[in-house]
Amino acid sequence: MIEARHLRVLRAVATTGSFSAAGRELGCTQPAVSQQMKALETSVGTPLLIRTGREMRLTQAGEALVRHASGILAGLTAAEEEVAAIAGLRAGRVRLVSFPSGSSTLVPTALAALREAHPGTRVSLEEAEPPASVSLLREGDCDVALAFRYQGAAGAEEWDDLVVRPLLSDRLVALVPERHRLAGAESVAIGELTGEPWIAGCPRCRGQLIEVCAAAGFTPRIDFATDDYPAVVGLVGAGLGVAVLPQLAVESVRPRGVRTVRLEPAVRREIVALTLPDLAQVPAVAATLDQLARAARR
Numbered sequence: 001m002i003e004a005r006h007l008r009v010l011r012a013v014a015t016t017g018s019f020s021a022a023g024r025e026l027g028c029t030q031p032a033v034s035q036q037m038k039a040l041e042t043s044v045g046t047p048l049l050i051r052t053g054r055e056m057r058l059t060q061a062g063e064a065l066v067r068h069a070s071g072i073l074a075g076l077t078a079a080e081e082e083v084a085a086i087a088g089l090r091a092g093r094v095r096l097v098s099f100p101s102g103s104s105t106l107v108p109t110a111l112a113a114l115r116e117a118h119p120g121t122r123v124s125l126e127e128a129e130p131p132a133s134v135s136l137l138r139e140g141d142c143d144v145a146l147a148f149r150y151q152g153a154a155g156a157e158e159w160d161d162l163v164v165r166p167l168l169s170d171r172l173v174a175l176v177p178e179r180h181r182l183a184g185a186e187s188v189a190i191g192e193l194t195g196e197p198w199i200a201g202c203p204r205c206r207g208q209l210i211e212v213c214a215a216a217g218f219t220p221r222i223d224f225a226t227d228d229y230p231a232v233v234g235l236v237g238a239g240l241g242v243a244v245l246p247q248l249a250v251e252s253v254r255p256r257g258v259r260t261v262r263l264e265p266a267v268r269r270e271i272v273a274l275t276l277p278d279l280a281q282v283p284a285v286a287a288t289l290d291q292l293a294r295a296a297r298r
Helices: 004-016 019-026 030-044 060-087 100-117 132-138 203-215 229-237 247-251 283-297
Strands: 049-052 055-058 093-098 122-127 144-150 163-177 187-189 197-200 221-225 243-246 258-264 268-275
Touching: 004 019, 004 030, 004 055, 004 060, 019 030, 055 060, 060 283, 093 100, 093 132, 093 283, 100 122, 100 144, 100 247, 100 283, 132 144, 132 268, 144 203, 144 283, 163 229, 163 247, 163 283, 197 203, 197 229, 197 243, 203 243, 229 243, 229 247, 229 258, 243 247, 268 283
Parallel strands: 093 122, 093 144, 187 258, 197 221
Antiparallel strands: 049 055, 144 268, 163 243, 163 258, 163 268
């Protein structure tokens, strides 16, 4: 019979590439890792690793087992959390991953309300942009992922295997220096910014910018690119170019020296909270999703 602890060890060995590195990650010795791997291979009746010097490679059977391991371990975590909550042993824990502008706007309000309603629930927060955050969720390394995707974007990520809680539709706005010719306009078509130097944001936002500009018949001249929203605002404020950012990102910084102008036609990104179907049944995870939705409505 396959044991969960053996699956955790196998996944660690596959990720790190050696017994000693897996032991350091799991907090145990190299011989203990070797012993558990032998027990797992005996249990399944076939070799899972090929040992070539110091390097470890998965066999075909090992690759198959690692593919299933994340879902199995996530399901076990969900079961443990739900049973513990029902039995009254603890309120639960939630590992939340969010993109930066969500971390500074939606997340604080949601977690403050969650702590007030469920003081025993522990929440950890890490930052990652999608699709990396969604991969962390699918691999069992977080419980809730705050993510976004642009409406109508080419190659939009599919979330059919996940529980999707829609939060809000975040509209993009143009940022121009306060003395720019369009600083006083109520709205602007992106084609009116042809020939301007551009400051681009995160890789996904950068890709969306290029798509929108291409639809308007031009290729933006990107002079600067940064994942840091305050840096984008600062560069625009210094008169070094123009930018397009989601409204939520603008709200997360103090836009000094810039003017925001509504972009027409509207370009929006869909902001959602994602979790796995098994985890959605865990009370602490469900409560976190509810509070994120309430924060978005506010």
